[in-house]
Amino acid sequence: MTRIKLIATDVDATFLNQQRTYNHNRFAAQLNRLSSAGIRFVVASGNHLGHLKDVFAPTPQVQTFVAENGGLIVDHNRTLAEAQLPLPVVREVVQAILADQTLRPQLLRLSGAHGTYLNRQDRSLDEASQDYFFNNLVRVDDLTQVNDTIYKINGEWPNDSIQTIAAKLNAHFPGLINATASGFGSIDIVAPHMNKAVGLTQLAATWHITPAEIAAFGDNDNDREMLAHVGLGVAMRNGTDSVKEVADLITPHDNNHEGVLDVIDTILADQG
DSSP: OOOOOEEEETTTTSSSOTTOOHHHHHHHHHHHHHHHOEEEEEEEEEEEEHHHHHTTTTTTTEEEEEEEEGGGEEETTTTEEEEBBBBHHHHHHHHHHHHHHTOSSSEEEETTTTEEETTTTTSSSOHHHHHHOTTTTTEOOOGGGGOOOOEEEEOOGGGHHHHHHHHHHHHHHHTTTTEEEETTTTEEETTTOOOHHHHHHHHHHHOOOGGGGEEEEEEGGGGGHHHHHEEEEEEEHHHHHHHHTOOOOOOOOOOGHHHHHHHHHHHHHHHH
């Protein structure tokens, strides 16, 4: 196998356990070993940047993020690249989704540079989780009137329907968006050319790292392109069948038993 120079990981149900935490001490020790081995560590997530910084605050060595499913790339607080949804597209998509009973979600959110926007009257199916994932909520009277840099439209649907709804959205707006199921009843809608693989490849190129030199971890449909694209794509044991289909490896243990950290140890040992 080609020598690994970069490790990227998804966060929810991948790096984090069900309690939404991780083994801080073990991971901090691994980061020191990765640094000594010349291997970079990157967070690649559909979440917004502020939330990711909160998650990794206990491990301040983590400073590189491919957020918003590739739509925002930040290294040590410096924005390297961003891919926004044009506001006319945002308005068209929002209006069409809310007008179509076969597509209409529990709620829609717009993930922007200055906040995560949702209609004032909308309520999440899980308010506690919404508060956890979105520390920058801004309630507005009309989503179509939001004026901000928008990286992503995010919605809540019944969890057993998200793959079907995502496919309908892509068919409904060909060439305008890329909709992917991200788990937990959530669908992420980003720019048509954008996904985690694109964002991670852009970032790696700045360090002269090829996709073959990347190992990446994920558990859900919005990780598929990334795992298929890199040299070592690792699906979580608890991941979806669709993501396991494109993986080179499935973790021996799930996210509740430090599956990612175990494989990182293996990578370090193999490249010792």
